[in-house]
Amino acid sequence: MATAIEEDFKNEVLRLAGEEVRTCIQxxxxxxxxxxxxxxxPSIRRLVKLCLEGRRxxxxxxxxxxxxxxxxxxxxxCPRGIRPKMVVSALKELADREKIESPGKNYDHxxxxxxxxxxxxxxxxxxGEFLLxxxxxxxxxxxxxxxxxxxxxxxxxxxxVMGKDEVKRIMEELGK
Amino acid sequence: xxLAYYPGCVSLxxxxxxxxxxxxxxxxxxxxxxxxxxxxxxxATHVSNEMVATGLAARNMSQTELDIVTSCSICYSNLRxxxxxxxxxxxxxxxxxxxxxxxxxxxxxxxxxxxLEVLEKDDQGIVVPLKExxxxxxxxxxxxxxxxxxxxxxxxxxxxxxRILQADxxxxxxxxxxxxxxIFMPKEEAxxxxxxxxxxxxxxxxxxxxxxxxPLCQFMLDTKQRSVEQRYxxxxxxxxxxxxxxxxxxxxxxxxxxxxxxxxxxxxxxMERIYQRMAEQ
Numbered sequence: 001m002a003t004a005i006e007e008d009f010k011n012e013v014l015r016l017a018g019e020e021v022r023t024c025i026q027x028x029x030x031x032x033x034x035x036x037x038x039x040x041x042p043s044i045r046r047l048v049k050l051c052l053e054g055r056r057x058x059x060x061x062x063x064x065x066x067x068x069x070x071x072x073x074x075x076x077x078c079p080r081g082i083r084p085k086m087v088v089s090a091l092k093e094l095a096d097r098e099k100i101e102s103p104g105k106n107y108d109h110x111x112x113x114x115x116x117x118x119x120x121x122x123x124x125x126x127x128g129e130f131l132l133x134x135x136x137x138x139x140x141x142x143x144x145x146x147x148x149x150x151x152x153x154x155x156x157x158x159x160x161v162m163g164k165d166e167v168k169r170i171m172e173e174l175g176k
Numbered sequence: 177x178x179l180a181y182y183p184g185c186v187s188l189x190x191x192x193x194x195x196x197x198x199x200x201x202x203x204x205x206x207x208x209x210x211x212x213x214x215x216x217x218x219x220a221t222h223v224s225n226e227m228v229a230t231g232l233a234a235r236n237m238s239q240t241e242l243d244i245v246t247s248c249s250i251c252y253s254n255l256r257x258x259x260x261x262x263x264x265x266x267x268x269x270x271x272x273x274x275x276x277x278x279x280x281x282x283x284x285x286x287x288x289x290x291x292l293e294v295l296e297k298d299d300q301g302i303v304v305p306l307k308e309x310x311x312x313x314x315x316x317x318x319x320x321x322x323x324x325x326x327x328x329x330x331x332x333x334x335x336x337x338x339r340i341l342q343a344d345x346x347x348x349x350x351x352x353x354x355x356x357x358x359i360f361m362p363k364e365e366a367x368x369x370x371x372x373x374x375x376x377x378x379x380x381x382x383x384x385x386x387x388x389x390x391p392l393c394q395f396m397l398d399t400k401q402r403s404v405e406q407r408y409x410x411x412x413x414x415x416x417x418x419x420x421x422x423x424x425x426x427x428x429x430x431x432x433x434x435x436x437x438x439x440x441x442x443x444x445x446x447m448e449r450i451y452q453r454m455a456e457q
Contacts, residue, residue: 016226035354036366066362069370070221071317071354072253076328089224096224103362111222115232119216121185130361140364140403147399148190151438155189162214163235166276170231173274 006054009094013051013059016090023080024048030074030084040064044074044084051087060095064088066104106133116171119161124154179290180240181209182255184248184391185217190399191248191391193435197420198247198287200433204424205294205301213239218254221358226261227270233258234271237282247287247420249390253318255284260322286319288389288419292333295340295423303428306343308453309446311422312383312414313338313345314374315352316393328352334387334419341426346381350374357392360400371396372404375412385446386416394418399440415443425450 002010014021031043042050042064050059065088074084095105096112110129114121131137148154161167181202187195202209215236223229233255237244246252259282262268272278295302313334320326326333331352335345356363356370375397378386388394398416405412416439424434425447436443 035356035370036359036363039366067359067366069317069354069356069358072321072328073317073354076321076323086226089226092224104359107362108222108224111220115217115219115223121217121220123185123189127361134362137361137364140361143403144399147402147440151440153190153192153438159185159188161216163216163276166235166274167216167232169274170235171228174227174231174271175225 002054006056009056009059010051010054012094013087013090016093017086018083020080021048021082021087022052024052024082025080027079029077029079033073033077035069035071035073036067040067044068044088047091048082048084048087051091059091060098060100063102063104065091065095066102103134103137106130112171116168117164118159119164119167120159122155122157122159124156125158177206177290178208178210178242179245179285180212180242182212182215182236182244182246182251184215184246184251186248186391190395191418193421193438194247194391194394194418196433196435196438197418197424197429200429201291201420201424201427202287204427204429205291207290207294209245210240210242212236212244215239218251220250220254227267229254230258230261230267231271231274234262234279235275237284238275238277238279241280243283243285245285245287245290247389247391247418249286249316249318250392252284252286253321255282256324257322259284260324286389288319288333288337289325291420291423292337292340295337299340302341302426304426304450304454306341306422306426306450307457309343309450310346310382310384311338311343312348312378312381312386313351314348314378314386314388314393314397316388316390317352317354319389320352334389337419337423341423346378346383348378348381348383350377355393355396357390357396360396367396368400368404368407371400372408375401375404375414376410379412379414383414384449385422385443386414387419387422388416389419391418401441413441415439415441415446417443
């Protein structure tokens with residue numbers, strides 16, 4: 001018998017990613033199509049299984065979620081019409097609600113926060129804020145900065161929309 | 177022709193050459209672009225909640241009654257996915273309940289699609305034929321996904337455009353292999369590896385230039401090319417142009433119009449070869 005927590009977890013994933021996830025036959029087409037599959041543990045195929053079995057901890061605490069590039073190839077190819085990428089997205093959202101710490105999650109969190117506050121992304125403040133969480137990314141960012149700066153591609157200005165309230169409403173109301 | 181233009185956040189920073197060359201090419205083709213009023217971020221690949229992503233796209237799409245064109249494949253994919261989602265009346269009602277202006281439906285086009293439509297009808301504007309130029313057409317993921325417009329497995333639309341420009345498309349196996357861009361910050365190594373495989377494949381195919389249709393692909397293959405070379409101890413040195421930059425050369429636009437000084441790997445030697453070949457003919 002599944003516990004209530006396991007059931008709730010499974011149902012929330014199905015609500016966010018689609019009921020059809022139940023029909024997974026574990027064929028592995030998603031894993032075979034994934035460009036970063038060789039780095040993932042658990043694989044995307046297994047991740048879907050973990051969700052259906054309500055194995056919340058294993059499904060949320062892994063780096064597989066943050067290795068997904070959103071290329072959608074799994075979703076294009078799934079013979080059952082499931083969107084494995086949307087299963088990953090659902091888990092990312094739950095990981096954010098649970099405040100699970102991971103560089104990938106922190107990056108997404110900051111990205112969403114910027115949209116909620118300003119309506120647009122300004123790359124420099126985004127990267128700057130991310131590096132506070134993840135100083136290991138500093139060398140890479142410096143190298144990129146050296147390519148971008150002389151080409152006038154680093155802007156100090158903060159981009160923002162006029163309809164901030166509307167954007168905030170979209171994030172809050174539709175995110176429930 | 178008049179279209180609503182959705183530049184996207186990247187066009188104001190790392191993708192400035194994409195924006196500049198898009199505006200220049202459209203102006204040269206006499207297509208009027210009206211920038212979408214008060215447009216917001218599409219969420220890129222970082223908004224996980226599907227309803228929120230749909231709402232963000234819907235706000236953009238509710239700003240105009242014109243067809244919407246964008247040069248960014250991520251924005252394009254997100255707006256298309258949202259438009260499909262919004263066909264569901266329940267979802268549309270939920271989204272419209274939070275929007276200022278009502279979403280009533282939208283047609284989304286990629287700049288590539290519009291350019292091709294115009295040039296297929298009339299190629300008189302091609303004053304600099306790109307004869308003998310070996311081009312690797314890099315599609316990446318989101319131009320053709322979700323499916324519905326181009327084949328999500330083996331698109332050929334760029335090769336068609338390359339032929340119209342009178343250049344040669346090289347046989348490029350990894351043309352739809354992901355560049356790794358969306359995870360480059362938190363997962364640098366994984367992203368470097370995907371970018372490296374694509375660059376190496378294009379080089380082995382004999383490409384003189386790679387063209388892209390997404391600013392993040394452009395970033396991974398061009399801006400990060402030097403880092404990738406250092407990481408793998410291998411020289412690549414292939415210029416990477418945004419598709420509108422290559423079209424712009426053929427339309428006779430100059431390097432300044434097309435933001436060529438903003439590419440990390442200089443396209444100038446390649447441009448000189450193009451002009452030299454033209455002079456020899």
